[in-house]
Amino acid sequence: MHKPKGDAITSLHDLSAVDLLAGYRGKQFSPSEVLEDIISQVATWEPHIKALYLYDPEGARKVARAATERWQQSEPVGTLDGVPVTIKDNVATKGQPVPLGAASVKLAPAEKDAPPAARLREAGCVIFSKTTMPDYGMLSSGLSSFHPLTRNPWDVxxxxxxxxxxxxxxxAAGYGPLHLGTDIGGSVRLPASWCGLVALKPSLGRVPIDPPYVGRVAGPMTRTVDDAALMMSVLSRPDRRDGMSLPALEVNWKALEKSPRKLRIGLMLDAGSGQKVEKEVREVAVEAAKAFESAGAVITEIDGILTPEMLEGLDNFWRARTWDELSKLSQADRGKTLPYILNWAEAGAKLSGVDVVRGFNQTMAIRAAAAKLLCEVDYVISPVSPVVNFPAEFAAPLNDPAKPFEHICFTVPWNMSENPALSINGGYDKKGFPIGVQIIGRRFDDIGVLGMGKAFEGLRGPQKPWPTPPKK
Structure with a gap:
């Protein structure tokens, strides 16, 4: 146990990375002690939520011992020396398979760390596990043909x-402070919203990634904005393997103090397409806007930019892209794919080349609409998800492969337009389930978006305690 502030006692596994590093520096506790507390937390929670893949406590203990020795000598190897981290299944780590959440993928050890994993390892992180994902990352769900069903700690x-x-x-379960995810349509922001976390989808290219793709980014998932910024200071370091990566940015990722005073903020309560926003989600977004208004921002309600044609176009493009991958497999291997994904992707075989190009061209239409909007406002506030939550067993909120992306209406535009977008907890429903708010900025203004998130942490109401494991 650790007493960081006042009389509150906080378990080591609940401490932020910023507080862990301060504790290491002050020799209040060691990386080995922190890891043991996380291992204990995993043992309590994991039977209920199944969040981990390739969990390696023994390997992590060796890395933590080495970090402990370095801190005893006050000689940390990097920015995050001794801080525990998890890495998503689809981010390659040397010597380990990359199943992409799909039973249809042949397992082979990765030759080297992908750029985000390499940066975290170089910085001294204790990588103790990979984390689960759905087949090919094409669902916003804990459902997978390869991994066990992953559940939400707030309500399993x-x-x-x-x-x-x-x-x-x-x-959300307290498996340490830092978690690395990827996002091509909302894949760090949506789980962050439903799990009460902070997640940044950076500007495209800000975090080098391999393999790169249209709209695909890696980003931090943490409990605090400060930790997301700290992680970005490491993840944003250059790597030549990503031909879409941006030039190295000379930025102080710790400089997050940002006043909303006189900023023009657009409040987007209707995405323009997709699922209808539930009442409690809308109320949380409106309250967030009011909080910024109380701090001096100028709030204007704005229309969404996503048209039904854009959403349908992206759907067609992604169906064809996924079918291209699945069509290369034997029939037996293809049959191992999650039925929902297979059913969805098979429609891609019937699309014409013109249909697919027309679908891809919607990415450019989205980019143009986003640029036009952000000429008029400095930042946008919106819901992250139109729904408060949905059943663990569902592939998506509607659970209908004919309408697979209705729930990403607020998140996917910013992947295609390359803008930075932050998910941060804004409030709770009547049962205490978290509801996220999204803050979007202009391209390359990642630090500004984080600064707005930091300001919101100070403006929003008190946060509920993190969930505790269900009683056996």
Whole structure:
């Protein structure tokens, strides 16, 4: 146990990375002690939520012991020396398979760390586990043909979201402070919203990734904005393997103090397409806008930018892309894919080349609409998800492969337009389930978006305690 502030006693597994590093520096506790507390937390929670893949406590103990020795000599190896971290299944780690959450993928050890994993390892992180995801990352769900069903710690009958499902569940359950996810349509922000976390989808290219793809980013999933910024200071370091990566940014990731005074903020309560926003979700977004208004921001309600044609176009493009991958497999291997995903992707075989190009072209239409909108406002506030939650067993809130992306209406535009977007807990429903708020900024203004999130942490109401494991 640790007493960081006042009289509150906080378990080591609940401490932020910022507080862990301060504790290591002050020799209040060691990386080995922190890891043991997390191992104990995993033992209590994991039977209920199934968030982890390739969990390796013994390997992590060796890394933590080495970090403990370095801190005893006051000679840390990097920015995050001794801080525990999990890494999503689809981010390659040397010597370990990358199943992409799919039983249809042949397992082979990765030759080297992908850029985000390499940066975290270089910084001294204790990588103790990978985390679960759905098949090919094409669901915002904890459902997978390869991994066990991942559940939400706030309510184990509910879905943690995805595709960074295990990362979201692990963050809420207190499996340490830092979790790495990826996002191509909402995959760090949606689970963060449903699990009460902070998650940044950076500007495209800000965090080098391999393999790179249109709209695909890796980003931090944490409990605090400060920890997300700390993680970004490491993840944003350059790597030539990503041909879409941005030039190295000379930025002080700790400089997050940002006043909302006189900023023009657009409040987007209707995405323009997709699922209808539930009442409690809408109320939380409105309250967030009012909080910023009380701090001097100028709030204007704005229309959404996502048209039904855009959403349908993305659906067609992604169906064709996924079918391209599945069509290369033998019929037996293809049959191992989650039926929902297979059913959805098979429709891609019937699309014409023109249909697919027309679908891809919607990414450019979204980019143009986003740029136009952010000429008029400095930041946008919106819901992250239109729904409060949905059952753990569902592949998506509607659970209908004919309408697979209605719930990503607030998140996917910012992948296609390359804007930074932050999910942060805004409030709770009547039963105490978390509801996220999204803050979007102009391209490359990642630090500004984090600064707005930091300001919101100071403006929002008191947060509920993190969930505790169900009684046996």
């Amino acid at each position: 009958s509910k879905n943690p979201g995805g595709s960074s499902a295990g990362a979201g569940a692990a963050g």
